Amino acid sequence: MTVNAITADAIVTITSLSLAYEREGRRNVILEGLDLTVRRGEFVVIVGESGVGKSTVLRVLIGLARPSGGSVRLDTRPDCRTPMALVFQDARLLPWRRVASNVAFGLEGSGLSGSQRLEKAREMLALVGLSDFADRWPHQLSGGQRQRVAIARALAVDPDVLLMDEPFSALDSFTREGLQEELQRIQARTAKTILFVTHDIDEAVTLADRVVVLAGSPGRVAADMTIAVPRPRRRRDGALLEAARQLRAELSGRSAEL
Amino acid sequence: MARLTPTLLAAAGLLAFLAFWEAMPRLGLINPAFLPPPSTIPAAFLKEIRLGVWSEAVVSSLSHYVAGLGVGAAAGVALGILVGMSRGVEAATAWVVRLLRPIPGLAWVPFAIIWFGVQPEAAVFIIAIGVFWIVFFATQGAVRGVDRDLIEVAQAFGFRSPLSRLTKIVLPAATPGILVGLRTALGQAWMAVVAAEIFGVPGVGARMMQASSLLSTDIVVVYMLTMAGLYGLFDTAFVALQGWLLRWRP
Numbered sequence: 001m002t003v004n005a006i007t008a009d010a011i012v013t014i015t016s017l018s019l020a021y022e023r024e025g026r027r028n029v030i031l032e033g034l035d036l037t038v039r040r041g042e043f044v045v046i047v048g049e050s051g052v053g054k055s056t057v058l059r060v061l062i063g064l065a066r067p068s069g070g071s072v073r074l075d076t077r078p079d080c081r082t083p084m085a086l087v088f089q090d091a092r093l094l095p096w097r098r099v100a101s102n103v104a105f106g107l108e109g110s111g112l113s114g115s116q117r118l119e120k121a122r123e124m125l126a127l128v129g130l131s132d133f134a135d136r137w138p139h140q141l142s143g144g145q146r147q148r149v150a151i152a153r154a155l156a157v158d159p160d161v162l163l164m165d166e167p168f169s170a171l172d173s174f175t176r177e178g179l180q181e182e183l184q185r186i187q188a189r190t191a192k193t194i195l196f197v198t199h200d201i202d203e204a205v206t207l208a209d210r211v212v213v214l215a216g217s218p219g220r221v222a223a224d225m226t227i228a229v230p231r232p233r234r235r236r237d238g239a240l241l242e243a244a245r246q247l248r249a250e251l252s253g254r255s256a257e258l
Numbered sequence: 259m260a261r262l263t264p265t266l267l268a269a270a271g272l273l274a275f276l277a278f279w280e281a282m283p284r285l286g287l288i289n290p291a292f293l294p295p296p297s298t299i300p301a302a303f304l305k306e307i308r309l310g311v312w313s314e315a316v317v318s319s320l321s322h323y324v325a326g327l328g329v330g331a332a333a334g335v336a337l338g339i340l341v342g343m344s345r346g347v348e349a350a351t352a353w354v355v356r357l358l359r360p361i362p363g364l365a366w367v368p369f370a371i372i373w374f375g376v377q378p379e380a381a382v383f384i385i386a387i388g389v390f391w392i393v394f395f396a397t398q399g400a401v402r403g404v405d406r407d408l409i410e411v412a413q414a415f416g417f418r419s420p421l422s423r424l425t426k427i428v429l430p431a432a433t434p435g436i437l438v439g440l441r442t443a444l445g446q447a448w449m450a451v452v453a454a455e456i457f458g459v460p461g462v463g464a465r466m467m468q469a470s471s472l473l474s475t476d477i478v479v480v481y482m483l484t485m486a487g488l489y490g491l492f493d494t495a496f497v498a499l500q501g502w503l504l505r506w507r508p
Contacts, residue, residue, distance in 0.1 A: 062414050063413065063414070064410055064413060064414060081416075082415070082416060085414070085415070086414045088407070088410075088411070088414075090407070092407055092408060092410075092411045094408060094411070094427070094430070095506055095507070096430045096431070096433070096506045097430075097506070098506075105411075105415060105426075106415040106416070108417075108426070109416070109417070109422075137505075137506045138506075139506070139507070139508040157415065
């Protein structure tokens with residue numbers, strides 16, 4: 001693959017994005033001059049310390065935060081009703097809806113009938129391995145199951161880009177590793193473009209085609225590293241460990257500069 | 259056995275209460291005309307039923323109760339949502355609310371009579387006012403307390419209009435709080451029924467006033483117990499409905 005072919009395939013192009021707000025007369029700059037390109041089908045992971053503005057990038061993309069400068073260009077399918085969908089850190093299921101109805105949530109207003117929406121929801125639940133849980137209430141699920149429902153809910157609207165905001169950080173490490181594998185399997189099957197935010201370096205190298213390090217205050221892209229380890233990946237594979245070591249060095253170097 | 263004990267204690271407590279009540283007039287400690295012993299109540303009850311007065315009063319009061327509750331609750335939920343969702347409306351209504359809130363329902367009786375005459379509408383109006391404030395504040399608080407994170411979920415999935423925010427998130431999320439207000443109003447409304455009927459609109463309250471002016475205290479007690487019974491019935495049904503509506507909660 002040549003560099004040119006890759007950039008021609010850009011699906012998200014963020015150019016000199018800035019976000020700042022005023023509070024009590026003080027100007028807080030979260031992001032400044034951020035450039036980032038995500039290619040179609042690519043799994044990009046943004047890592048960085050907390051407070052560096054990683055989540056803000058996703059919130060701008062999904063329209064929950066308004067940037068103060070810069071531009072975002074999407075090359076999504078023109079007929080795509082929901083070009084992006086977001087998986088939050090906490091699953092944020094609607095507790096008064098059964099699991100299937102939660103998954104179908106984003107399809108309401110899409111013109112699909114109720115039974116078509118449920119059909120789609122069941123399909124997505126099968127994809128995340130929760131077919132038997134369609135009629136449960138969210139409170140009856142474990143944390144990991146809830147997060148899988150949240151992933152199914154995001155995938156149900158068939159977004160061109162799946163945004164994931166530290167989706168596994170609140171889970172125990174056992175569940176987390178299981179879901180990391182599940183997510184790779186889902187990506188292999190759906191070929192979705194994924195933009196994933198985490199502060200966990202091992203998680204980043206395990207999942208990513210490319211890791212983008214965000215550092216500084218305001219946050220900027222400090223490093224951009226391709227993880228050329230073939231999939232399916234074995235956890236703690238030598239090449240992944242080496243990539244993680246390099247990333248740690250990169251991050252601590254950046255912190256030392258601050 | 260452990261679960262039976264509280265029920266037994268409750269029954270024993272009630273029996274003791276009735277025995278005490280029976281003893282007071284019988285021992286001559288209280289004039290039976292001022293406090294009729296409970297043993298005289300069933301006879302008075304049967305007499306009221308035979309005269310057809312009881313069912314007439316109950317049906318009439320129930321119709322005021324249901325209509326007042328419906329009007330007050332509907333207005334309370336609607337305005338509570340409006341004020342809860344919009345800071346502007348909240349600010350604009352803040353002083354009006356402060357001005358009107360402390361006025362007790364009974365204080366509206368003169369206006370109720372002037373506006374509606376001694377008619378069922380007047381009773382409905384007074385009951386509705388009492389219900390309105392309870393439901394209004396409960397709804398406003400519940401709407402204000404809706405988890406912002408869930409509203410973000412709706413926004414992230416493209417539901418950005420106030421109407422879709424209301425139907426998809428705010429209303430279902432506020433339902434538990436609204437139901438608590440409604441249940442309180444369910445009890446308060448019976449108080450208002452008596453108050454509203456005392457000035458002559460036919461019903462349980464009017465019948466009680468009639469009986470008390472004839473010193474037929476046993477009939478007064480019949481209707482006191484009637485109201486307790488009806489309230490118990492409504493409350494039980496409401497709790498069942500509430501349990502079903504909130505079956506999604508752990």
